Amino acid sequence: MRVAILAFPRFQLLDVAGPADVFVEASRQLKDPRAYQVQLISSEAGLLTSSSGLRLAVDATVATHRGRIDTLLVAGSPTIEDMASDGPLQDWLRRLSRTVRRYGSVCTGAFVLAATGLLDGKRVATHWNAAARLAAAYPEACVEADAIYVKDGKLFTSAGVTAGMDLALAMVEEDHGRDLALRVARELVMFLKRPGGQSQFSAHLAAQTSERSSVRDVQDYVLAHLKADLSVPALAARAGMSERSFARTFRSEAGTTPAAFVDHARIDAARRLAEESDLPAKRLADAVGYANADGFRRAFARRLGVSLAEYRRRFAKS
Numbered sequence: 001m002r003v004a005i006l007a008f009p010r011f012q013l014l015d016v017a018g019p020a021d022v023f024v025e026a027s028r029q030l031k032d033p034r035a036y037q038v039q040l041i042s043s044e045a046g047l048l049t050s051s052s053g054l055r056l057a058v059d060a061t062v063a064t065h066r067g068r069i070d071t072l073l074v075a076g077s078p079t080i081e082d083m084a085s086d087g088p089l090q091d092w093l094r095r096l097s098r099t100v101r102r103y104g105s106v107c108t109g110a111f112v113l114a115a116t117g118l119l120d121g122k123r124v125a126t127h128w129n130a131a132a133r134l135a136a137a138y139p140e141a142c143v144e145a146d147a148i149y150v151k152d153g154k155l156f157t158s159a160g161v162t163a164g165m166d167l168a169l170a171m172v173e174e175d176h177g178r179d180l181a182l183r184v185a186r187e188l189v190m191f192l193k194r195p196g197g198q199s200q201f202s203a204h205l206a207a208q209t210s211e212r213s214s215v216r217d218v219q220d221y222v223l224a225h226l227k228a229d230l231s232v233p234a235l236a237a238r239a240g241m242s243e244r245s246f247a248r249t250f251r252s253e254a255g256t257t258p259a260a261f262v263d264h265a266r267i268d269a270a271r272r273l274a275e276e277s278d279l280p281a282k283r284l285a286d287a288v289g290y291a292n293a294d295g296f297r298r299a300f301a302r303r304l305g306v307s308l309a310e311y312r313r314r315f316a317k318s
Contacts, residue, residue: 001070001175003038006062006093006109008075008083013050014161015075015106016040022168025184026176041065043089051078062092071171072100076107076127076160081137084115093118102171104156106164114138118155125150127160165190214239215253222265226289230262266290267303274308275316281308 003023005016023036039059042048047055060066074093083089093116097103105113110126111134113119120140125131131145144150149158149167158167165188173181218235221228228234235258236246250258266288273284285296300308 001036002068003036003071003073004041004065004069005038006041006072006074006112007048007056008043008077008080009049010051010079011048011075011077012107012161013052013054013056015077015109015164016050016056018162018165019073019106019168021188022165022172022184025187026172026180029180029183029187030176043083043086062089068099069096070101072096072103073156073164073167074105074109074112075164076105076109078108080108080111084111090116100154102154102156104158104167106158106167107160108134110134110141110157111137113157114141119157122155123150123152124155124157125159125163126157129160214241215250218250218258219254219261222262226266226269227287228289230258230289232258263299263303267300270296270300271304271311274312278316284308 003019005020007016020038023038027033027035027037040048040056041060041062042058043062045058045061045064048058049055072093077083089112093103093113097116097118103113103118105124105126107127108130110119110124111130114124114134114137117140119138121142123142123144124134125144125147126134128145131143134141135143135145147159148163149156149170151170156167156171158164169181169185169190172184218239221238222230222235232243232247235250236243239246241249247258250256250261254261256264270284270288273279273287279287280293281297282293285291285293288296290296290299297308300311304311306314
């Protein structure tokens with residue numbers, strides 16, 4: 001299978017190298033160097049300079065490329081929107097979209113696809129920091145601002161940077177099954193999957209954004225003591241603040257309320273348990289600090305947009 005990654009000047013290096021390493025490692029695991037053959041395509045020949053200053057050699061340009069492509073991905077760039085008005089590039093992408101088995105984008109590469117109309121009516125993902133901009137510029141696209149990756153028919157789109165590896169791993173699993181995807185994930189020291197539809201932000205990642213040490217300390221405590229009393233009065237006391245001051249400071253620093261963060265942390269832990277085990281809802285609820293299974297089920301569906309049963313059907317280990 002030939003995988004073509006389309007990149008432009010100042011491309012994000014990991015948008016290219018991450019997926020490429022996943023596909024190449026899959027070929028190595030299969031002991032077949034032709035299983036996936038990755039090539040870099042650009043608008044210009046020669047060496048392509050990334051946003052970090054490192055350079056990659058271009059295999060072909062949009063004008064010179066020949067041969068069949070199985071999978072086409074568009075990499076992101078800080079200046080990707082400058083390429084959106086390139087008429088010949090748009091025509092090339094539209095033609096390719098009709099002949100490839102699948103196509104898509106990594107990170108802000110979605111802007112180039114959106115300019116061609118190929119995202120109209122489609123569910124798509126992009127970097128969280130560009131999602132609102134993409135939705136405003138291309139209202140016909142259904143932007144899922146918090147998804148790791150989204151598959152809509154033959155279209156695959158991912159969130160920012162490292163999420164391109166999750167996208168590529170999902171493609172490998174689709175092509176060759178879970179066992180190969182697991183071997184690739186282990187070799188590259190990555191999660192087998194952060195499923196499409198899951199948040200780009202785990203509670204642990206969200207906790208890193210707080211600047212005030214008292215808020216970070218409370219977040220760390222929540223993550224380590226999900227079954228404890230995590231009410232606002234209890235957390236405010238732990239922070240040594242009044243409830244009103246604590247709630248105001250927490251929201252300012254963390255971008256969410258204390259209660260929402262606790263809910264997020266508990267559901268984040270519950271979904272991981274749901275993927276890895278067959279614990280019933282009552283035991284899952286107890287494990288992450290919910291008083292009863294019904295409240296847990298409602299919170300789970302509210303947070304992830306799917307029921308516990310449906311989530312397990314999609315993402316639990318077979």
